[in-house]
Amino acid sequence: MKALVEFVGYFALKTGKRSFTATLENREATVLDFLKQVEQAFVHSNLIVTEGVSLRSGVLIFHRKINGGTERIFDMNTILEEVNGHIIISTLMGGG
Numbered sequence: 001m002k003a004l005v006e007f008v009g010y011f012a013l014k015t016g017k018r019s020f021t022a023t024l025e026n027r028e029a030t031v032l033d034f035l036k037q038v039e040q041a042f043v044h045s046n047l048i049v050t051e052g053v054s055l056r057s058g059v060l061i062f063h064r065k066i067n068g069g070t071e072r073i074f075d076m077n078t079i080l081e082e083v084n085g086h087i088i089i090s091t092l093m094g095g096g
Helices: 010-015 031-041
Strands: 002-007 019-023 059-064 070-072 086-091
Touching: 002 010, 002 031, 010 086, 019 031, 031 086
Parallel strands: 002 086
Antiparallel strands: 002 019, 059 070, 059 086
């Protein structure tokens, strides 16, 4: 399955990108699995958004709904396919 992550504010500056698409082999991949893969893809940028099985302090994740709205993700074990494979990573400060 293809999954997309959008980087907002600090994370866009850190990675030098606004978005990134990854392919996950496991259709049962969780949001946590995807975030770990994103961290690996940007290891050169020292992108770290998780601590073990949780988000780092100050990191927020959302998913973009089909109708264009967003909804915060609280459960890192949510199956990625359930959130349309579209994640937004932000900080508590939104744009910064």
